[in-house]
Amino acid sequence: MKKISLTVLLFLMPVALFAQLDSLISKLSFESDFRFRIEQDWNSKKSDGTYRDDRTRFRYRLRAGITYAEKWYNTGFRIRTGNPNKQQDPQLTLGEGFKEFGTLPIGLEKLYFVGKWSTFEFSLGKNTYPFEKNNELFWSDNVFPEGVFVGKNFPVKSNIIDAVNIKAGHFIMSASGASFNQDAYFQGLQMHIAFLKNRFEIFPSLYLFKNIPNIPDGNETYEIDYSIFHIGTRLQLLRTAPLKVEFDYYNNFQDYTQNDSIPSNLKGQNTGFVLGLKYGKLSEKGKWILEASYAYLQQYSAVDFMAQNDWARWDYSSSGSPDGRLTNLKGIELVLGFMIDKKAILKMKYYVVEQLVPYGISKETGSRIRLDLDVQL
Numbered sequence: 001m002k003k004i005s006l007t008v009l010l011f012l013m014p015v016a017l018f019a020q021l022d023s024l025i026s027k028l029s030f031e032s033d034f035r036f037r038i039e040q041d042w043n044s045k046k047s048d049g050t051y052r053d054d055r056t057r058f059r060y061r062l063r064a065g066i067t068y069a070e071k072w073y074n075t076g077f078r079i080r081t082g083n084p085n086k087q088q089d090p091q092l093t094l095g096e097g098f099k100e101f102g103t104l105p106i107g108l109e110k111l112y113f114v115g116k117w118s119t120f121e122f123s124l125g126k127n128t129y130p131f132e133k134n135n136e137l138f139w140s141d142n143v144f145p146e147g148v149f150v151g152k153n154f155p156v157k158s159n160i161i162d163a164v165n166i167k168a169g170h171f172i173m174s175a176s177g178a179s180f181n182q183d184a185y186f187q188g189l190q191m192h193i194a195f196l197k198n199r200f201e202i203f204p205s206l207y208l209f210k211n212i213p214n215i216p217d218g219n220e221t222y223e224i225d226y227s228i229f230h231i232g233t234r235l236q237l238l239r240t241a242p243l244k245v246e247f248d249y250y251n252n253f254q255d256y257t258q259n260d261s262i263p264s265n266l267k268g269q270n271t272g273f274v275l276g277l278k279y280g281k282l283s284e285k286g287k288w289i290l291e292a293s294y295a296y297l298q299q300y301s302a303v304d305f306m307a308q309n310d311w312a313r314w315d316y317s318s319s320g321s322p323d324g325r326l327t328n329l330k331g332i333e334l335v336l337g338f339m340i341d342k343k344a345i346l347k348m349k350y351y352v353v354e355q356l357v358p359y360g361i362s363k364e365t366g367s368r369i370r371l372d373l374d375v376q377l
Contacts, residue, residue, distance in 0.1 A: 047360030
């Protein structure tokens with residue numbers, strides 16, 4: 001009898017293990033994507049009045065991630081190619097820095113635990129920027145903050161208001177090893193309200209940045225704080241056509257007049273706005289979009305090395321950092337996109353940018369055109 005029981009047990013153990021493995025796999029989801037980019041830059045004037053050389057680049061990016069999901073939570077991670085000291089830009093340039101066919105740098109982009117119960121949600125770890133935004137001019141899509149986030153949705157029974165969502169978070173940019181108030185961090189608080197069957201949205205926000213270096217990557221000469229009020233809106237102009245207008249306004253009400261480290265011509269540069277018009281939606285094969293945006297962003301309307309670095313070649317390379325410095329500018333972005341397949345999108349983007357306040361004898365400028373092919377694998 002014991003021999004029979006042992007035989008049955010030995011037979012059932014692999015079956016049970018395979019059943020558990022099958023159950024685990026059913027709760028896993030995999031994601032990956034690839035980008036190839038062709039980019040041309042010209043008319044890029046430096047602050048000393050000379051011009052940077054015109055530049056043509058081939059670039060690429062690969063990302064891959066895994067998510068494990070249960071009923072009320074999910075956890076996962078994602079890796080990507082890219083310079084680990086350049087959080088704004090995961091793209092690699094063919095032949096630059098990795099010559100003679102060497103290996104490529106890969107970093108951990110996301111590592112998170114997310115929970116949801118009915119109308120409440122929270123996130124722990126390193127994850128996607130959780131606050132509502134229209135574009136990347138305040139915060140780049142490639143920058144994934146580390147911290148704690150909570151959100152609560154309030155359904156509203158009204159013919160006008162559809163829903164109210166409140167979000168808050170604390171994110172650490174650089175840990176000091178001491179108390180939290182000595183870290184470089186930012187805190188966000190946002191209310192997102194949708195009206196008229198989601199045709200109109202408004203999301204006022206308050207962002208507090210503390211102990212932020214003036215130059216990233218450990219090369220700072222002083223630290224500053226930001227207290228930025230942001231109000232963003234979206235309006236679908238037509239019921240029968242995907243035509244939207246978007247507007248963002250930023251006001252940093254931090255007073256820098258007593259900060260002797262900041263040049264006098266930059267001390268009052270605290271506001272900015274972005275106006276965008278979008279038509280179309282890349283929802284299926286054969287669909288296209290057309291976008292036009294105008295940006296006017298003063299120096300301290302955003303933290304420049306957390307925002308996008310797409311619009312121009314301006315960076316902190318002269319101060320020992322590869323990060324971009326894309327505030328203190330005015331310019332336009334034109335976008336044409338086409339969905340060539342259900343998993344492949346082609347986008348062309350054109351930029352013209354000029355500096356608002358010169359750092360030297362001349363205002364910096366820049367013109368850029370790029371073509372992206374994005375493929376979901």
